[in-house]
Amino acid sequence: MPVPRDMRVVVCLLFLLCVTVLALPSWAQSPAKDHAKEQVERQQTQPLNNAPVWRDVRSSDTPPYQTSQVRGIETTVLVQSQGEIWRQIRNGPITIYGGWLILAICAIIAAIYFLKGPIKLHGEPSGRMLERFNSIERVTHWTVAISFCLLGVTGLIILFGKYVLLPVFGYTLFSWLAILSKNVHNFVAPVFALSLLVFIVIYIKDNLPEKGDLAWAMKGWRMFAGEHLPSGRFNAGEKVWFWVGVVLLCLVVIASGAILLFPNFEQGRLLMQQANVIHAISAVLVIGFSLGHIYMGTVGVEGAYQNMRTGLTDETWAKEHHEYWYNEVKGQAKPAGGAPSAVHASAMKEGWKL
Numbered sequence: 004m005p006v007p008r009d010m011r012v013v014v015c016l017l018f019l020l021c022v023t024v025l026a027l028p029s030w031a032q033s034p035a036k037d038h039a040k041e042q043v044e045r046q047q048t049q050p051l052n053n054a055p056v057w058r059d060v061r062s063s064d065t066p067p068y069q070t071s072q073v074r075g076i077e078t079t080v081l082v083q084s085q086g087e088i089w090r091q092i093r094n095g096p097i098t099i100y101g102g103w104l105i106l107a108i109c110a111i112i113a114a115i116y117f118l119k120g121p122i123k124l125h126g127e128p129s130g131r132m133l134e135r136f137n138s139i140e141r142v143t144h145w146t147v148a149i150s151f152c153l154l155g156v157t158g159l160i161i162l163f164g165k166y167v168l169l170p171v172f173g174y175t176l177f178s179w180l181a182i183l184s185k186n187v188h189n190f191v192a193p194v195f196a197l198s199l200l201v202f203i204v205i206y207i208k209d210n211l212p213e214k215g216d217l218a219w220a221m222k223g224w225r226m227f228a229g230e231h232l233p234s235g236r237f238n239a240g241e242k243v244w245f246w247v248g249v250v251l252l253c254l255v256v257i258a259s260g261a262i263l264l265f266p267n268f269e270q271g272r273l274l275m276q277q278a279n280v281i282h283a284i285s286a287v288l289v290i291g292f293s294l295g296h297i298y299m300g301t302v303g304v305e306g307a308y309q310n311m312r313t314g315l316t317d318e319t320w321a322k323e324h325h326e327y328w329y330n331e332v333k334g335q336a337k338p339a340g341g342a343p344s345a346v347h348a349s350a351m352k353e354g355w356k357l
Contacts, residue, residue: 076269089276093283101287102163108291112298119227123305129318133332136314140205144311147202150195151253155290157184157191162283189264196257203250209236210245215327233326244296252289256282 220239259282321329
């Protein structure tokens, strides 16, 4: 009995379907097998040429190299090419130009000190004391200052240590120093961040622009020639340091540092590399900026350090450096002559010298 034509068509279609299904695995594997065969042949004709292998590893559309059982951000990225760009930027322009910038600022400060010396008072100390900084202001300032110095020193070791310290200390000692610096940097950073926010809130009202700031800024350099420049509680130079150094650069340092300090919020490597570049640049700038502030607040201006250490200043100092502020508070000055006031006696007991 002959088989119907329709039946023969159905059988043929089923046969083709079975052959197709059975051949799919081999077809799917053939590109990978051909790729592996190509790699073997290449090693025979071009020994040690692994460039095609690393291109495959870096590629995001090559299944054999992009499989991982670990779940999370970038777990299938075996080699991130942008990392080399980040390394070249960090070890190139940032390190080279940042290092020369800090050295240049140190050289300028040293030249000013040895050529001009500290800015001294023109008149004799009066012996009458004014409160310039209260306890909260001083505690906040020193918390920020000490934590900033710790972060600055450890950060410079991390950034420049392998170029400056490693050849001198050797690998063992420098390794210990680098690990210590990293841990100090990480644990001091939150203290600095919190105290800086308090610092900004406390000092912002006295750093707002006011009449006379522009005139002071135009003539600020004349301080080193001994010229008297009246100002409010803080002069224009100190206000520039506050807004540019403290508010702008330090907040950028804190924000970028937080991205690096807490990688468990699933930020990718590219974001952390960008944050590291921003962190390094802003940190170098604020460190260079702070060197001038530290110089003027210690040995650059006679009596400036004692103001922040004890919170007290002599009337003569206040009048010569911050005359507008002195005129506002001069009613608090102690009368001349007679026994020293309790405030003055307390200052002298702490070792404050005029």
